[in-house]
Amino acid sequence: MPITALASLADLTLSLSADFSWLTSLVETATGWVGLAVIFVYSFLIAFALPGVSEIVLAAPLDLGLSRGARLALIILVSGAGKAAGSVFAFHIGHQTKESGYFEKALARLPVDVMGWTERKAVTIAQDWGFAGLAAALCVPGFPDTLSIYAFSVLEDDYLKFAAASFVGSCGRLLVTLVGVEAVLAFL
Template identity: 85%
Template structure:
């Protein structure tokens, strides 16, 4: 069984953001074992710098000669590891920018109170659920990972727990996406 191509996920990442279609196309055409390195790099970049959705990795036609479920498990593990590594980088950047105040000043100039809303939500989740809250927030398909990662990076201080939470949340997000797709296909 393979995932249906209902809509190109590259289309979902374009329009609002700068043109990163070359990167999403690279993931959508990643084949062989080198494709796993592309998935890792894409997931790393999604965690701290790129807009877009991480679910695109599920559509990589890796052709590894492995059973479908094993291939998906490998994609989920590699993507989760890439996101965890990228989140540790974002974690470090978050702590640096928190001390400089540059990002807060830039966001304060926007017409919408992005910082206030994000900070209130992130503080509420972090205080109530801690790292489990971060993992749960990252399980939501379609929601920008970068926003949650940076919001929690400013509030927390344990690199290992942060990386573990982002790995669990990233893997959970891909599993939730797969279950949703499989359910939708079952009803077609």
């Protein structure tokens, strides 16, 4: 991927992340079967471009005629699929930028050694845990997905395992969030 294409992608990412409150509002009000498409697209974008957290999809008031449990299970599966697809896209971008060296050069100009710290942590987790480490990192509620996804994307080579780990981690994150919220509500 040429450097100009990467710069354009960076500009697109910044413009998307600059004001995506409309998308968050869309997810929070998503209803019906179209709401599932909104959840998929939001989860896809969260995986590679948007800052923020993916847990917001659990608040989507989908009115599908399903029980609460079935509705939440469907949201989790659709969000996990969207995040896995977005992760594969980020995985591809990560490999392209790794080969071009553009990303590393840009980070090297920062006063803080972001690349060194991230790479050391990601390498340690990847070496110790492999794809299970990616899935575990993605299970942490509130932690930016894109950091884990891009860190692992430059270290690993298997698209299918990467997508599977992203799916499992994304679904796990939403389940951890639901259990946490239910536990808090039980004590109120």
